[in-house]
Amino acid sequence: MNAIEVKELHKTYDGVPAVDGISFEVGYGELFGFLGPNGAGKTTTINILCTLLKPASGQACVAGLDVNKEPDKVRKNIGLVFQETTLDNELTTFENLLFHAYLYGLARSKAIERIDELLSMIGLQNKKHEIVKHLSGGMKRRLEVIRGLLHRPRVLFLDEPTIGLDPQTRAGVWNFIKDMKQKEGTTIFVTTHYMEEAADFDKIAIIDHGKIIAIGNPQKLIHEMSKAIITFSTDDDITARQLLSHGMVSLGGKKYQIKTEKPDNFIKQMFGLPGLKIDEFKINQPELEELYISLTGTEIRDEHIEHTVFKKRHKT
Amino acid sequence: MRRFILPVYVITLRDLKKFFRQKSRLIGMIARPLTWLFIIGTGLNQIIKGNLGVNYIQFILPGILGMTILFSAIFSSISIVWDREFGFMKEILVTPISRFSIAFGKMVSGTLMSTIQGLIIMAAAPFIGIRFTMAEVLLLVLFIMIVSMCISAIGVFIASLIKSFESFNIIMNFIVMPMFFLSGAMYPINILPKAMRYFMYLNPLTYGIDSFKHIMFVDFANFHSDISMLHDIVLMLSFTLGSIILAALAFNRQQKE
Numbered sequence: 272m273n274a275i276e277v278k279e280l281h282k283t284y285d286g287v288p289a290v291d292g293i294s295f296e297v298g299y300g301e302l303f304g305f306l307g308p309n310g311a312g313k314t315t316t317i318n319i320l321c322t323l324l325k326p327a328s329g330q331a332c333v334a335g336l337d338v339n340k341e342p343d344k345v346r347k348n349i350g351l352v353f354q355e356t357t358l359d360n361e362l363t364t365f366e367n368l369l370f371h372a373y374l375y376g377l378a379r380s381k382a383i384e385r386i387d388e389l390l391s392m393i394g395l396q397n398k399k400h401e402i403v404k405h406l407s408g409g410m411k412r413r414l415e416v417i418r419g420l421l422h423r424p425r426v427l428f429l430d431e432p433t434i435g436l437d438p439q440t441r442a443g444v445w446n447f448i449k450d451m452k453q454k455e456g457t458t459i460f461v462t463t464h465y466m467e468e469a470a471d472f473d474k475i476a477i478i479d480h481g482k483i484i485a486i487g488n489p490q491k492l493i494h495e496m497s498k499a500i501i502t503f504s505t506d507d508d509i510t511a512r513q514l515l516s517h518g519m520v521s522l523g524g525k526k527y528q529i530k531t532e533k534p535d536n537f538i539k540q541m542f543g544l545p546g547l548k549i550d551e552f553k554i555n556q557p558e559l560e561e562l563y564i565s566l567t568g569t570e571i572r573d574e575h576i577e578h579t580v581f582k583k584r585h586k587t
Numbered sequence: 588m589r590r591f592i593l594p595v596y597v598i599t600l601r602d603l604k605k606f607f608r609q610k611s612r613l614i615g616m617i618a619r620p621l622t623w624l625f626i627i628g629t630g631l632n633q634i635i636k637g638n639l640g641v642n643y644i645q646f647i648l649p650g651i652l653g654m655t656i657l658f659s660a661i662f663s664s665i666s667i668v669w670d671r672e673f674g675f676m677k678e679i680l681v682t683p684i685s686r687f688s689i690a691f692g693k694m695v696s697g698t699l700m701s702t703i704q705g706l707i708i709m710a711a712a713p714f715i716g717i718r719f720t721m722a723e724v725l726l727l728v729l730f731i732m733i734v735s736m737c738i739s740a741i742g743v744f745i746a747s748l749i750k751s752f753e754s755f756n757i758i759m760n761f762i763v764m765p766m767f768f769l770s771g772a773m774y775p776i777n778i779l780p781k782a783m784r785y786f787m788y789l790n791p792l793t794y795g796i797d798s799f800k801h802i803m804f805v806d807f808a809n810f811h812s813d814i815s816m817l818h819d820i821v822l823m824l825s826f827t828l829g830s831i832i833l834a835a836l837a838f839n840r841q842q843k844e
Contacts, residue, residue, distance in 0.1 A: 323680065346681055346683040349681070351681050353678070356673075359605075360673075362601065366601075371682070374597060374679065374683075
């Protein structure tokens with residue numbers, strides 16, 4: 272049994288498919304990244320999994336519970352951190368957390384114990400009775416993450432948790448999320464479009480135009496799906512000829528380059544050649560970002576699609 | 588049962604905490620009705636020498652009480668739109684509590700806040716020559732609560748229908764102000780033309796304010812109300828029940844696809 276199981280999920284808005292038959296699984300305790308450009312269907316998927324939206328067709332189970340048939344039970348087993356801040360700015364840190372704990376049916380004494388435990392974990396003990404509007408953006412984010420974990424959910428959903436934060440704060444929030452995953456063993460489902468953040472996730476899925484176009488361990492995906500770039504520099508004509516005969520292209524000057532899926536093999540092969548005179552040598556293993564761009568293209572997406580989707584939800 | 592009561596309590600507690608923390612709102616909510624009562628009431632008292640059975644400043648006290656409830660209950664319920672715009676409603680909606688307990692919690696908090704403000708206004712009564720017995724005060728509290736619940740429910744209904752805070756002015760101008768002026772708050776119902784009277788009879792606030800008049804002016808032999816107390820009670824309760832049901836349905840519907 273997996274923490275999340277999605278089969279052939281569909282959702283359309285005015286005939287335009289937002290999610291177009293996606294299927295995937297996330298194991299218990301995994302850190303799963305759901306990546307894709309704006310409007311690709313990330314938020315729609317997360318909203319379906321969190322029972323905020325009904326799918327047009329297909330099946331989705333969270334913690335072994337069908338989101339369509341048992342939405343109340345699903346809600347009890349999940350925590351959610353939204354893209355936008357959803358704290359009550361007029362209440363204190365403690366009041367925000369206690370309010371949440373009560374809504375999940377935690378008894379007061381248990382709730383207070385848990386709140387203190389989590390607050391000390393994120394180092395916000397001294398802000399316990401501070402009105403939330405006086406907290407910094409990073410503090411608010413961390414506060415929302417522990418609010419999502421307050422009732423010990425099986426799965427924690429984070430929708431673009433680091434959007435709009437500065438790099439230091441972003442790193443801090445990630446360290447904290449990974450730390451929490453370790454300590455609490457929670458399955459974590461994250462959407463993001465910062466690729467570098469997802470490089471050390473357990474599993475990622477790249478979604479575009481409502482379809483999953485790649486899924487798996489990010490490092491494996493990079494190895495399987497993208498080519499490394501190897502560059503040699505040489506003054507020696509014989510060496511240059513050798514390089515060219517092995518498929519390298521001249522970049523002008525003394526530089527020769529090749530793109531290959533198996534950089535290890537290529538290098539072994541080249542260094543097996545006798546009398547090679549190499550001045551410089553560089554190997555570029557592509558980053559997740561490059562893989563992502565190569566899969567989703569470079570066109571710029573605006574927020575338009577996802578935005579109208581959100582407005583729609585209020586209307587209906 | 589605990590699953591229903593607890594969220595209602597929590598939502599109410601949150602609203603009350605915020606209410607008492609926003610000092611300017613608190614002051615405004617008390618200053619407005621007192622301004623109406625003492626400034627407008629005193630002024631018009633000089634001009635209006637009708638056959639009311641009470642003097643004009645006394646006559647408008649039940650109306651001002653109705654106005655206080657109307658404004659505070661609508662404001663309280665409209666905070667749903669505010670919560671939705673700021674995302675907080677989403678956080679509540681993904682918790683395992685029922686939609687109805689959220690809607691009902693909002694109605695209860697609106698009722699409590701309106702009742703508190705109504706009671707503060709009632710403290711002005713002795714200064715304009717209206718005195719109550721303990722029994723009358725208790726009866727008045729009961730009716731204030733019923734009227735507050737009704738208006739809060741109407742507020743939740745409206746908040747569920749409107750999409751953004753920009754619609755708020757429309758609500759004020761086309762629902763709240765007409766409800767106030769067509770309720771018998773400022774003048775007796777029977778002096779108005781027939782066409783306008785129909786609107787008044789469709790307005791739950793009319794019965795609420797009329798019931799306040801019955802209770803407050805029980806000692807004034809010359810005062811005659813427009814509607815009988817029995818009618819007030821029956822219609823007020825019907826409107827309240829109807830509004831709660833409509834509000835719950837509308838609130839439930841807005842969150843579903």
